[in-house]
Amino acid sequence: MSIQTSKIKLSAVEKHFTSARGERQVAVSPLDLEIQSGEFVCLVGPSGCGKTTLINLMAGFEQPSAGSVTIDGRPVSGPDPDHIMIFQDYGLYPWRTVLGNVLFGLQAKGIPAGEARDRALATLELVGLRHAIDKHPHELSGGMKQRVAIARALAVEPSVLFMDEPFAALDAFTRYHLQDELLRLWQETRPTVVFVTHDLDEAIALGQRIVLMAPNPGRIQRVLEVSLPHPRERTRDDFAFFRRELFTEFHLVHQMALQEAEYSI
Amino acid sequence: MQHNSSARSGNNTNTEPAPVRWLLVATAMLFLTLFLFVPLAAVFSEAFSKGWETYLAALREPDTWSAIKLTVLVAAISVPLNLVFGLVASWAIAKFAFPGKSLLLTLIDLPFSVSPVISGLIYVLLFGLQGWLGPWLQDHDLKIVFAAPGIILATIFVTFPFVARELIPLMESQGREEEEAALTLGASGLQTFFLVTLPNVKWGVLYGVILCNARAMGEFGAVSVVSGHIRGMTNTVPLQVEILYNEYNYAAAFAVASLLALLALVTLVVKSWVEFRMKRQEIQS
Numbered sequence: 001m002s003i004q005t006s007k008i009k010l011s012a013v014e015k016h017f018t019s020a021r022g023e024r025q026v027a028v029s030p031l032d033l034e035i036q037s038g039e040f041v042c043l044v045g046p047s048g049c050g051k052t053t054l055i056n057l058m059a060g061f062e063q064p065s066a067g068s069v070t071i072d073g074r075p076v077s078g079p080d081p082d083h084i085m086i087f088q089d090y091g092l093y094p095w096r097t098v099l100g101n102v103l104f105g106l107q108a109k110g111i112p113a114g115e116a117r118d119r120a121l122a123t124l125e126l127v128g129l130r131h132a133i134d135k136h137p138h139e140l141s142g143g144m145k146q147r148v149a150i151a152r153a154l155a156v157e158p159s160v161l162f163m164d165e166p167f168a169a170l171d172a173f174t175r176y177h178l179q180d181e182l183l184r185l186w187q188e189t190r191p192t193v194v195f196v197t198h199d200l201d202e203a204i205a206l207g208q209r210i211v212l213m214a215p216n217p218g219r220i221q222r223v224l225e226v227s228l229p230h231p232r233e234r235t236r237d238d239f240a241f242f243r244r245e246l247f248t249e250f251h252l253v254h255q256m257a258l259q260e261a262e263y264s265i
Numbered sequence: 266m267q268h269n270s271s272a273r274s275g276n277n278t279n280t281e282p283a284p285v286r287w288l289l290v291a292t293a294m295l296f297l298t299l300f301l302f303v304p305l306a307a308v309f310s311e312a313f314s315k316g317w318e319t320y321l322a323a324l325r326e327p328d329t330w331s332a333i334k335l336t337v338l339v340a341a342i343s344v345p346l347n348l349v350f351g352l353v354a355s356w357a358i359a360k361f362a363f364p365g366k367s368l369l370l371t372l373i374d375l376p377f378s379v380s381p382v383i384s385g386l387i388y389v390l391l392f393g394l395q396g397w398l399g400p401w402l403q404d405h406d407l408k409i410v411f412a413a414p415g416i417i418l419a420t421i422f423v424t425f426p427f428v429a430r431e432l433i434p435l436m437e438s439q440g441r442e443e444e445e446a447a448l449t450l451g452a453s454g455l456q457t458f459f460l461v462t463l464p465n466v467k468w469g470v471l472y473g474v475i476l477c478n479a480r481a482m483g484e485f486g487a488v489s490v491v492s493g494h495i496r497g498m499t500n501t502v503p504l505q506v507e508i509l510y511n512e513y514n515y516a517a518a519f520a521v522a523s524l525l526a527l528l529a530l531v532t533l534v535v536k537s538w539v540e541f542r543m544k545r546q547e548i549q550s
Contacts, residue, residue: 061445081451091446094546095464104460105450149446156450 012067026217042207050218083160311519351428359436385490411493428473
C-alpha cells in the first residue's frame with residue numbers, strides 16, 4: 001500500500017475536442033499535477049491555455065480523453081458535493097432568497113430542515129451576509145452575489161473548492177476585498193482550493209503555488225512557489241518580485257523599458 | 266419593390282415627421298378596430314340582444330351544456346398531456362445532443378404547418394371504420410372516431426407544439442451554469458430539473474399552457490372531422506356554435522360564441538400578465 005499524500009492527482013491527463021468540421025483540437029496536452037490537501041493553488045494563463053478545461057476535468061464536468069484524474073485516490077467520475085465549483089456568473093437562483101440559495105445544497109443532500117437552516121445561517125454569518133438573508137439575488141451587488149455563492153458552497157462543507165475566475169466580473173476594489181475574505185475563509189475552514197484566474201496579481205495574492213499555463217496546445221509552462229505568508233501586502237517589494245517573475249514568464253515585460261528603469265535608479 | 270423600401274425606412278420611424286407617424290398609428294388602430302374590436306363587440310351585443318334571461322337559458326340548454334362539459338373535459342386531458350410532452354421534449358432538445366434532434370424539431374412544428382382538417386382526417390383514416398385499425402376496434406367494441414377519444418386525440422395533435430415551442434428557445438437561452446451549480450452541490454438530475462430548470466421556465470410554461478388551452482377549447486377544424494356532430498354527445502363548444510347558427514338560432518349561437526370570446530379575453534389578459542412577469546424576471550437575472 002502506498003501512502004496517500006496528494007488530495008488531487010492528475011496523471012498524463014489529456015483532453016481533445018473534435019470541432020464541427022471534424023478537426024481534432026488539443027485543449028490540454030498530456031500533463032501531471034499533484035495538489036496537496038488544504039493547499040491553495042492558482043491556475044494562470046492566457047485564454048486558450050486550457051485552464052478552464054483543466055478545472056472542469058478536476059470538478060468532473062468533463063472526462064479526460066486520456067490519463068486519470070483522482071481525488072482522494074478515487075477517479076473523478078462526475079460532479080460531487082464534496083468538491084464544489086464556484087462560477088464567474090455566480091449560478092444563483094433568482095427565485096430563491098439568499099437563505100434559500102444557501103439552503104439548496106443542504107436540501108439536495110437531504111439534511112433535516114432545522115439543521116440545514118442553522119448551518120446555512122452560520123455560513124452566511126461567516127461571509128458577512130447575515131443581514132441579507134431575505135433578499136433576492138437581483139437586490140444584491142456583484143460582490144454580495146459571489147459571497148452568497150461562496151456561502152452556498154461552504155455550507156455543504158466540501159473538502160475541495162474549485163473556483164473558475166470567480167472575481168473576474170467584479171470591479172477592482174470589490175475584487176481585493178473578496179480576495180482577502182476568501183483567504184480568511186480558507187484559513188478558517190481549510191478546504192483545498194483550486195483557483196483559475198487570468199489576473200496575475202490575484203494569483204500572487206492568493207496562491208501558495210501558481211501553475212502557469214501556456215496555449216497551443218494547453219500545457220503547464222512552470223509551477224511557481226509563492227513563499228510569502230498570508231495575508232500578502234500587495235504594495236511590498238517581495239510581492240513585486242513575484243509579479244516580475246510572472247510577467248517575465250508570460251513575456252509581458254518590456255525589456256527596453258526595464259533597462260531604462262534600472263539605469264535611472 | 267415599394268414594399269421592401271418602405272419596410273426598410275420603417276427601421277428609423279423616429280426620424281419620420283409626426284404626420285407620418287400618426288398616419289401609421291391610425292392605420293393600425295383602424296385595422297384592429299375593424300377586424301378585431303367590432304366583431305368582438307358584435308358577438309357580445311348579439312348574445313345579449315334578447316336579454317339576460319335568453320342568454321342564460323341558451324347556455325343551460327342540455328345540448329349546449331353537454332358541449333361545454335365535453336370541451337372542458339377535452340382541454341382537461343389534452344393540456345396536461347401536452348404540458349408533460351412539451352417539458353420532456355424541450356428539455357431533451359435544449360440540453361442534450363442526440364441523433365434525430367432536428368427531425369424531432371420538425372415534427373413538433375408539423376401541426377402548425379398542416380391544415381387542421383388534415384389533422385382530423387389522419388385519425389379518421391387510422392381509427393375510422395374503413396381505417397387501418399377500424400375493424401379491430403369494432404371487434405373489441407372500442408369507439409374512438411365520432412366519440413370523445415377521437416376528439417381528444419385530434420385536439421392533442423393540433424395543440425402539441427404550443428408548450429414545446431415556447432420552452433425550447435427559453436431553455437436554450439438559459440445556459441447551463443445554474444444547472445451545473447446544482448449538480449456540483451449534489452443535486453440529482455431529477456432534483457435539478459424540478460428545483461432549477463422548472464422554476465427557471467415557469468412563466469414560459471404558464472404562457473404555453475394558456476395558449477395551448479385556448480386552442481384546445483377553440484379548435485374547430487380537426488375536431489369537426491372526428492366528432493360526427495352528435496348532439497349532446499360529441500359536440501364541443503365551437504361545433505355547437507356552428508349548429509345553432511345553421512339553425513338560425515342566432516341569439517343562442519352568439520351566447521355560446523360569447524363564451525369562446527370571453528375565453529379569448531381572459532387568455533389575453535393572463536398572457537399579458539405572464540409576459541410582464543417574464544420580462545421582469547429577465548431584467549432581474
